[in-house]
Amino acid sequence: MTRISVVDDEISLDEPTLVEGFPGVGLVGKIATDHMIETHEMDHYANVHCDGLPRVAVYREDDRAVTTPVRLYADEAHDLVAIRSDVPVNPSAATEVAGCLESWFAETAVFPIFLSGLGREKDETPPDLYGIATGNGGEALDRADVGDPPEAGLVSGPTGAMLAEALEHDRDAVGLVVESDPQFPDPEAARILIQKGIDPIAGTETPTDGLVDQASEIREAKQAFAKRMQEATEESSQAEPLKMFQ
Template identity: 85%
Template sequence: MARISVLDDDVSLEEPTLVEGFPGVGLVGKIATDHMIEAHEMDHYANVHCDGLPRVAVYREDNPAVTTPVRLYVDTERDLVALRSDVPVKPGAATEVAGCLESWFAETATFPVFLSGLGREKGEAPPALYGLATGDGGDRLDRVEVEDPPEAGLVSGPTGAMLAEALERGRDAVGLVVESDPQFPDPEAARILIREGIDPIAGTETDTDGLVDQAEEIREAKQEFAERMQRATEESSQAEPLKMFQ
């Protein structure tokens, strides 16, 4: 049964901003979301039980308790929610997962910020960041001066399905697309996501120096995960150019 199982009913949220961290190209969304959870010492708020998510149990070092692979974390002071995912979502399940989460967004008046990587070979210039929007989400992009995409494209995977769900329901939402390493975890791109996109939109201040300083450590820690994602790239959330004749 699809549901969001809240662990603490005393937690009060007003109109929270949610940062989505499903894994995708460069693992940028996951790295950015995981970093924000740690940097702001966010509390484990809810377990996500959605049809289509793998039926697996996750455990942590020095802790015997198991949890769901997709969880919500909260910072009530900043009115911030983060979705942390330890698993990819299969293409056939993306629509079910998006519908499950959309119901919770509607109940809690949540403003979602969806994150995606656009595969680009690394160059000397910092990764570029582009904004997408549904409903009145474009107003927030205008206020924080996130650039429009320079070419047509599409967003796939669970992130794309959630954007499509928001579009269908007329929900205000933002999508952030950052140029990312197409083969390896990209903490530099995740840092751009936070510094130039998430923080301005959510009104937060996140120390991101550690993302670059510890880039090699993050790369090693995520390497096995990235290799699994490369073997099944169709399961990833990603943005890509849309080729067509005009």
């Protein structure tokens, strides 16, 4: 089954910017996307039904209604869409999920911002952020002053598969890669993603003080999710250096 089921057809989008929040290293994409959804009070726009996604039902506190584990949220005023995922995606299903979403990307003419963490041991210096692109996406990186990668690498999981789909279809898209804690949820890296990458590209202004002030609470809240990620054989999405002859 491949279907994007709109639940709020009163929302109108015009070639929106899309922020992708599949979980990966440091949960940076998920933390950043969840924060943007809450801060901008984005509306539940659609449920994602893709072969390859876990067949589970999600429910919320004080709400009887169940929904899909992967959903789309929208901010009509900013022409912004976010993918929210409450489950890790098995790496073996990444290509299937990416192909499913690519069909909707084409129909909606979205400009995707894909998010990934690059595992680095934490120290006192702020995490570095750099950008990669397909099509003419590099122009958005230039406008946002996001630097080039300092070394060769690859992006795996659903994020890598969606970048591969964008490359194959010559779609304008960007990937933001941030240095992240390889073992634990990393709100600081998520803050860098938003401040230095997502906001300048999407034209949004997202307060991020809470990501730093409440870092301990965020880590604790995401810890169970992170444990499930660590128990998997691979991260759902991650960037990693390409250690081979070029």
